[in-house]
Amino acid sequence: MAAAGAVLRQKLPGNMDICGRSGKGSPEFHVLAVDDSLVDRKVIEKLLRSLSCKVTVVESGSRALQFLGLDGEDSSVGFDALPVNLIMTDYSMPGMTGYELLKKIKGSSAFREIPVVIMSSERILARINRCLEEGAEEFLSKPVKLSDVERLTRYLLRGEADQVSEFRKRKLPKTCDLEFSFPSSPLSNDSDSSSSSRSSSPLPKRCKSV
């Protein structure tokens, strides 16, 4: 049971090194994480590092924009050094919400292609819809689990390679594929990412148009 985890902690399986091996000889996967909660920042950072991702964590939307160089100032702190492959942002933040940050990113020609994932402890349908419609890649329920992040990065990494050929081959379905799921029970020790996979986004993912 979970108790065993205390003493006989399972090491992560060897193939968890998702971000470190992007498989194309390209540099590590760099994630920009945005959250006003110190506890959540620490956790998400560890989650991502455990998957060998490069991580930059900031505490607000405005800091995130500053980092990307989108704040109108001339200095862009880190962007030139390492491109951002994914942005994960909390929804409810003082000042600028994750939704507002999402809009700013999708409204920028330089950064609109960067996938943005929203994290929230509140699963409000209207909120989820709004974010997906605005271009969010995914809406994750907090607390975010390792399996959620692993599945996400795996999908994005594969997507990068296959995206072009896939979208050319595939006809857009009439309606979006519906993937419903239910939250995994809190006592389940389900470390299998596929079965706990869609607990975070009960709504269909936005269909991207080619």
Added chain:
Amino acid sequence: MDVVQLKRQLIAFTELLYREGFLDEQFNQLQQLQDENNPNFVAEVVTLFFEDAERILNELANNLDQQSVDFKKVDAHVHQLKGSSSSIGAQRIQRVCIIFRTVCNEKNVEGCLKCLQQLKHEYALMKSKLETLFNLEQQILAAGGPPSI
């Protein structure tokens, strides 16, 4: 006490914490993230949580002490605490926060004060139990117990 006995104690105690709802699956998630490179990860996160929680509890006491209570502020603080408690698997605290937000929505000051009391109580319990847990782990390490596999 030898290592085997200590480990048995730790397992039993941890099981109890899960059974009584002090901890939930999320705590296990954090433990899985701990490794040789970050041997104190869980303790560090929990420490951050304690600091955050104490700050919020103080703010709440202040907010509710006002002549005219700003329920938006109260709600914002409780929401924060709900978030961080859920992130570390502090299930009982999280549950009180959920009730607290409902009561806050109803603008019920008495109810809020009761919830705050409950929160303080649950927080104190949680803190003491986690300290016991970490103590046990330290003892095992000190007794030369092998690092987790």
